[in-house]
Amino acid sequence: MKGRFRRFGGGGAGEPSGEAANTEFRRLLAEAKAATGMTQSQLAKAAGVSNATVSNALNRSSGMPSADTLDRLATALRISGEALAVLHRLRQQADRRTRHLDNYLDAARRSAQEHPYPGVLPGMMPPLASVYLRQVVDARGDQADGPSQLLPADQVLVDGEMCVVLAGPGGGKSSLLRTRLAAGIQHWQQGTGEATVPVLVQAAALTGRRPLTDALAAAVTEDLSTYGLSQALPAEFFAAPPYKDVPWLVLVDGLDEVADPAARRAVISTITEVRDDHKANHYRFALATRPLPFGELDALDRAPGPETGAPGNTERPRRYTLQPFAADDLPHIARSWFEAFQLPDVDSAVARFLESLAGTGLNDLARTPLMASMLCQLHATHPDTPLPTNRGAVYRAFTDLLNERQHLGAGGVRTQTRLLFDRYGKTALAHAEAALDRMPTLIAQHAARRLVGHWSDPVDAISTDPAAQPAPVVSASVWRAFLEGSLRRSGLMTTRGGRLDFLHQTMLEYQAAQHATRTPEAASRSLRALFRPQHRLLPGWATPYRVPRHVDASYIGFLLDAAPPASAGDIASILTHLVSRSDMDGCILISDLALLSTSLPEHAVGLASARFRSVAGDPTAPASRRVAAAEALIGLAGHVGTDLLHSLASDPALRSSARTNAAQALVDRSDDRCSTLLETLSTSPDLEPDARVWAAEKLLAVDRTRGVAGLGALGRDISLPGRTRRWAAGRLCEYDHAGGIRLLLLLACDPALGQADRLHAANDLLELDGSAAADLLEAFALDPTLDRTHRVSAAHSCVRLLGSGAAGLLRVLALDATLIGYDRVWAADTLLAIDGVTGSEILEALSQADGLHEDDRIWVRDSLRHLTPEAGDTTRGTTQDPDSACDGDGRSPSTEAPP
Helix, strand or coil: HHHHHHHHCCCCCCCCHHHHHHHHHHHHHHHHHHCCCCHHHHHHHHCCCCCHHHHHCCCCCCCCHHHHHHHHHHHHHHCHHHHHHHHHHHHHCHHHHHHHHHHHHHHHHHCCCCCCCCCCCCCCCCHHHCCCCCCCEEEECCCCCCCCCCEEEHHHHHHCCCCCEECCCCCCCCCCHHHHHHHHHHHCCCCCCCCCCEEEEEEHHHCCCCCCHHHHHHHHHHHHHHCCCCCCCHHHHCCCCCEEECCCCEECCCHCCCCCCCHHHHHHHHHHHHHCCHHHHEEEEEEEEEECCHHHHHHHHHHCHHHHCCCCEEECEEEEECCCHHHHHHHHHHHHHHHHHCCHHHHHHHHHHHHHHHCCCCCCCHHHHHHHHHHHHHHHHHCCCCCCCCCCHHHHHHHHHHHHCCCCCCCCCHHHHHHHHHHCHHHHHHHHHHHHHHHHHHHHHHHHHHHHCCCCCCCCHHHHCHHHCCCCCCCHHHHHHHHHHHHHHHHEEEEEEEEEEECHHHHHHHCCCHCCCCHHHHHHHHHHHHHHHCCCCCCCCCCCCCCCCCCHHHHHHHHHHCHHHHHHHHHHHHHHHHHCCCCCHHHHHHHHHCCCCCCHHHHHHHHHHHHHHHHHHCCCHHCCCCCCCCHHHHHHCCCCHHHHHHHHHCCCCCCCHHHHHHHHHHHHHCCHHHHHHHHHHCCCCCCCHHHHHHHHHHHHCCCCHHHHHHHHHHHCCCCEEEEEHHHHHHHHHHHHHHHHHHHHHHCCCCCCHHHHHHHHHHHHHHHHHHHHHHHHHHHHEEEEECHHHHHHHHHHHHHHHHHHHHHHHHHHCCCCCCCHHHHHHHHHHHHHCCCCCHHHHHHHHHHHHCCCCHHHHHHHHHHHHHCHHHHHHCCCCCCCCHHHHCCCHHCCCCCCCCC
């Protein structure tokens, strides 16, 4: 073996390349495996990789294994030194695509470790993984009707199905995609693999007229160039799957950050065209965005894509709503941040942080990842300073700290500017310092342009300002580098797609609001322009203001928070007009702004609260609208909204989905009455069975003791369908094993249940307690009053459980003339593996029986033909064991055991 490896030692022109290198790589690896005597599965186990990974590594038609996978296989095969170096060289020389893939995976892994949010503390931000807390999504997406369906957020991206993840500003969308990117790449580099290979791209990179492959190559190359990507990725790299039968998972972030609706439609069009294309199997897509204007995402539903089956399938891509952290997650979040920043007394820091947070009114907003990170950093930086009390103030304090940080020490921007421009003289330095003084204003001005869809390069935009001009002695390239460096050091910007952009959409919105309110006059103009209708008013219209349709509430909140005191009258007048209109748009806006902790005039809040209270209490209004009104009221009037939700959840006159929606809203807010309410709902006979199941599941999470008791009550409730009662018994086994076993026994013996449900209960019991299930299943199989399919299914389970102990049962069934020939032949054929004499005698008799179907007669003859003649009369039988005989020769009993 060493000699064979030595033939290629030292590299150089003598080594094979292309297909020859591919063939040689697989041959050497196969010979090394053969030398150890290991099977593929043994090698996989020894290397800590999947069986499929080993198979692919040995298969010439599959893609090359990753470098990390090769190292794992080599360790298991005891290959090292020059021999291992030879394999690595062959791997690289076999396919240029392999080199690009290695390059991509390494750079993408490093980029995914970086936190997507800005940091104010000296030094680097902690890696994302050290402060990331797993979130959940609601599978109802933007369809809020019915009980919530909560799933782990990262799990919905693993299988590679087309999906859209929705969340509000700072809700964790970017963190989720980066976490998925990191996890996926780690799996591939470690040889465990996944259904897809992830690639992260900003939606803005897909707005042009370029093909998807060109856009991906350009954007990913630019984004990863600062993370060690050594060669540009060509378009053809993304034109084919990264591995055989493994598609790319294109993670598209920030669709909402594309301000122009036409450009957003272009992004969606790019995706839908690919999903309809002949190369659709090469890609899966997952989009992350804030909720968009009504109908914008519907175009995705009209492109079925490969994962939905045949063309024309109308099943739409799933939409998920990313949920905020739970209230009791906040201590864990704070601890992870303070440990990452190595504060001296983390326990005390967490306690002081939570105490300070309690007095701000920001508790709900702090459950979003971005706000949590900012608040933790503010507290870590100035632990004795009270936290701000509204969102605008948080961003102002955070931006001030970012500004302070860039001026710290010998590496501060001012010191570095003097070192750079002193050589050019005092005039050049004065120009540079004037540009620095003007930089916050220029950034805000650029943000305002970006918000309305002007995608100019920030350096180009800023360099046109008279205050940002260089002295004549300074070259254009030096000045541009200075401006770009100043923008980067602001902490507000990062590089995306080869150009500077705001690090987060909310940072852009905050800066744009600063520009819009830079003077009292500008604030007044901005407010009126924002809320005034775009079209001319008709004579007699009483309200000159409308809720803007295409402006996110996040920006409106920043604008109101940033407005000077002189604008208070304008704000009160505008919002009062909006909430007094016949529609509810103004009230909904007030509610949305309150959830963002925006400072709002009390009179407008009072009017909106009254209208929501009126709708929630109106028995003639649609139930879903009443629940939505009560939920909106929580942000405005606190306990009044939760009291109304509790009343609605308890109202037997409302349909089940409305009641569970109301209960879910209370669970989301950790209301003290949740346990009692959920217990009532789970036992309420006027609720639909699925709603009662949902309530029982929620109760288990909120109050385990009550939840376990509720499961028992559900299982014993004879008014419920059998499937519901069985579900309750199965769940009870997870918390009270003995109690669950007793309940399953009760159900299996309950004559009031249908035959199928009783058999299901017995089979469920089989998985938990075989001895308890054996007698039940045998009794089912022998009961002539039961349907023959249930009898044979029970017998099938008995054979699996008892093996040769089921011989007597099989003999009875084989001789039972009330069963059809197929079932009798199956019983006799299975018996043949246990008792060859009896089985063969019955088969002989069946072969002569009248009315036996010809296919069954052929089965009998085949079974008799395969008897072992030298076994003797007492042991005569087949070579099958009882278990395999259940499915012998591709046959099975007349029905499988129900799931």
